[in-house]
Amino acid sequence: MAKLEVHLWSGLRRFVDGADKVEVEASTIGTMLDGLKETYPGLAPIIDAGVSVAIDDEIVNGSRHRQLSSEQEIFILQKIKGG
Amino acid sequence: MKYHTPSSFQEAAQIAAEATGTTRFLAGGTDVLVQMRAGIVLPDELIDLKKIPGVFEMTRAADGAWRIGAAVPGARLGANEDLVADWPGVVEGMELVGSTQVQGRATLTGNLCNGSPAADGVPALVAAGATVDITGPNGTRTISVQDIPAGPGKTTLTKGEVISAIHLPARGENGGDAYLRFIPRTEMDIAVVGCAVNLTLDGDVITSARVTLGAVAPTVIVVEEAAAAIVGTNLDDAALEKLASAASTAANPISDKRGTREFRIEVAGVLARRAAKIAYARAKGE
Amino acid sequence: MAKDEYREFRLVGTRPDRPDGLDKVTGRARYGADMTAPGMLWGAVVRSPHAHARIVKIDATKALALDGVKSVVTRADFPEGLTGEDWNLQENTIAGEKALYDGHAVAAVAATTRFLAEEAARLIEVEYEVLPHVIDVDEAMKPDAPVIRHGVSDTTVPEGMSPNIVRKIEFGNGDLGAAFAAADLVMEKSFKTEATHQGYIEPHACLGQMGSDGKGEMWVCTQGQWYIRKMCSAVLGTEASQLRVTPSEIGGGFGGKTTIFMEPLSLALSRKAGGKPVKIVMSRSEVLRATGPTASASMDVKLGMKKDGTLSGIQVEFRMQGGAFPGAPTEFALYCGLAPYKFGAVEAVGYDVIANRPRCAAYRAPGAPMGSFAIESLLDEMCLKLGLDALDVRFKNAVVAGDRAAYGPKFGSIGFVETLEATKNHPNLLAELGPNQGRGIAAGYWFNHNGETSVSMAISEDGTAQVSVGTPDIGGSRASIALMVAETLGIAYEDVRVNVAETGSLGVNEPTHGSRATFASGKAAVLATEAAIKEMCKRAANEWGIEPDAVEWADGAARPAGPNAGQFPPMTIKEIAGAMGSTGGPISGHHESLPDGVGASFGCHVVDVEVDPETGRTEILRYLVVQDAGRAIHPSYVEGQYQGGAAQGIGWALNEEYVYDDKGRLQNSVFLDYRVPLASDLPKIDTVIVEVPNPGHPYGVRGVGETGITPPLPALANAVRAATGVRMTHLPMSPSKVLAALKGR
């Protein structure tokens, strides 16, 4: 487990007491998302509806088991697909 | 639906006159089949005119007048060099209808009978002073093309009547015609505005003219004031301005998915000016 | 994945004939409507003529009385209790309590002939109570607007807003006030784009069969057979594995064939007709009224710029309606529109709004063209105001690897600056312009996507290879995948056959969407091939009696390596394959993953136009597309994507739009009046393929399909501005609008 800093798009900030980033203890994308939902129940419907996660310079979809470390920059984004 | 292939216009008219349900005549089919496919028109009787002798014929009489059979497709008008030389505006109007594929089937008669205010084939026919032969259950008659359209999708033809041929007058010396339309793309669209000009010259001076507009009123319109604006002139800038202004003034269009009323009024004048220049150059043999 | 940029390739980058070319030039290739089955029925759909209406009663008595009519379905034939996206799909497939848009399906019928089915559809009587409707996005957001449905909004929407606002997106960074204060010029403008349709030439078509046991088969034109399977099963309440979906060849999709429309209806009709297969082929009018389209947008942009062209801050609010269901791609419009530049401070707000229109589907870089139109247009206007060169300003502010995107994360390897360089050096920029002519430049961006991917490959007894992919070939992906597999194996391109598999033969694959086929299926195919190569090396090692690690693969053969190098002659793939029956059985490779390493793609377009000052008509004189492909596996099909994207963008910019009457009925549901570009409308489309290899792909591939539709909208608007002096802020720039602007009306 590592202490991760997760950046949120600003529309989500009102679910996390106005913070633009939150800390969560987790080791993977999945546990990070679960941790966010547990700590901030307001985020649950948004996360459940589907989000993409940016890890440093890569946008990742799915991949709950991907390992995360505290050196990485983590962003939650609206789910990305395409035409 | 019953499919008929009469061998004469009298027989065709008879079938139509006796029909109790929806009747359609079939020549090129490029309007009728579209309506059938869309379920807009579901004919009970479909009368194919193409088995009637002579419907594909196109002839110029000794006096220079033309007779164009009811089923002659647009592509064949353009392929007839004599017709193109005499009535280039009429031909270019018809050739603007649809694609190459549609040109293989679509006819001037059909374009006229479809009753569209935007029909590209019609303004130049009216400007040329064309007439049509009509066969009905009570015999035949000949009337001006101008008197056929009665409003969007409507004609003055009565039950059982069918057009058998179109006549164009002899071109004569020092005459020229032209048709221009405005569409957003380069092809395939319905005219937003159409304008035909037919004129004759004595030297550089215009001695007679007819100016018609399509898609700016429920039917094609003949703009007398526009013709008057250029008769007696050598199509100088002042005459062209008067012509454009008269055309715009005469236009009384609606706004729809293809263009606004303001746009159509404005462009009616622009096209009148441009078409007149082409017709003038043609009359001079340029 | 390690990769050498300077590697030379034997096949990658060449332009061989596509494997499916012969079938497609001889009429043999079978598309959605080309399949028939014994005992087949034809289906027809009854559609609402109203934009918004309560369905009071549906009476099919007269239809069912016709000889040859076998089944009729309404919403009552579908399970209740669905929620979320499953409910949205079901409701869009067939209306429940209300018809939500002109063209919304309300019933369907199956009969022995197409004419009979159509006649029966006309005889199904539907009683409607017409309700007030709303079409325009800004109208739909007003507090007193007719409400499409209550309870759709998610928790991001503040209380007190119209129930038609279903999602709010907000992001940003920096001090905008300070940024604007520091700017030498701050401008703001509002922009609008109308809804457009993907406009694939092949209408939706399917042949579905389902028995009372819930087992079914479907033949369908789709970008994603597993999506069809999952969505149909959800809507019908059946089990996904019991439905086998075979994708036909596909006549274009552009995102519009990533979801379901009438497919569940064919299965429901079949199930009710005793399991007889039911074919449904949409008319063009049905396609335009009830499938696709894209969202329409209303956008405000405020931008700050310094005298030297440095951007200091940007504030944007985008409002987009995506039809009667949530899903307007507002966030992508914001992300992609803002992606190309370092803006300084950013404040971005977006709304996803519902209205009485068909449900929007993905359309090539969903959202990105609208966002770019607004932002790149204002950027251009400010360059003019400050007397700056549009390309120089783009260079100055262009993002490079390591820069932070406006929406948060940093960019990895990207090739935007290289793309701008290639643009600057192109001869089209030197072409002289005459009166009424103007040049427009704009950039664009798309993320690209990975997606669930499962690929199998197998070595045949003769040493050739077959590859099964789950992504339908919509524009040459069989060729690009065959090239990569053949390159990897060291065999001839012609010796690889790529098959697009049905749902029964692979794990789940996402559709061919997000520009992912050559990236994701290609990467998985290469990894699957590497697995097969490993096995072939093992077979050779066993034969030679050495360790498998001591064998390497090169030029289509296993070779002893390291201390064993030269000890045995190379064993070719033909030899290994020919013996595989006696050396351990079949040799195959498999790979499934959500491939990582997606590489984004930037593009820059330059267009020259001439505008007729008397009619407002815009003619395109020349067109240039420059875009980063990472690496072009088959350059012809990369160019094809660039040109196709540009053509669609040109249509969007100049003539394409959904036109509604005051009753909310679509007025232009045929190609006569939905005006896609014609061959005679366009010039040659020049292309430059920039190659900044994507380190996340074994051959450096970036998706190329979508970026190309993004720059044309602003590029055309900027060109019209240059030609006329008039800034068009509302697309399409139809002659009526341009002439009115020229006349100052």
Add this chain to the structure above:
Amino acid sequence: MSKIHVTTTINGDEVEFLADPRETLLDCLRDHVGLTGSKEGCGTGDCGACSVTVDGTLVCSCLVLGVEAEGKDIRTIEGMADGATLHPLQRKFIEHAALQCGFCTPGLLVASKALLDKNPNPSEEEVRYWIAGNLCRCTGYDKIIRAIMDAAAEMRGEAA
């Protein structure tokens, strides 16, 4: 609805079928004769995917009734190659990557063959206007035009 017996020649072979008089030639080709190479993209003569020739004239088969085929000579995409030998246009379409999805391809090939039969040396503009009624949504037409021009040059015996 009584059907009408139609005898016609398709790609050189005599063919008979029973047509509902409401059926288009395209319907009959696809549903009765099993020639599904001609496509329906619009049903209104606006897209050209159903292009065939009737007695040598290029038409949209969706705008011709099946019963009108009686006694005619119909040519479709399926008859374009000479046995195993592709027509130069077919070959050039593949070579120039002039197709992406391939749905408009049969119609474009039939239409461009009709042009080259009539005019072996068309200008680019003539080609563009001739095929203006053949919609392609994938390619932007660029490679299609190049393929047609190249095929025409080859057929004239000019080096590409």
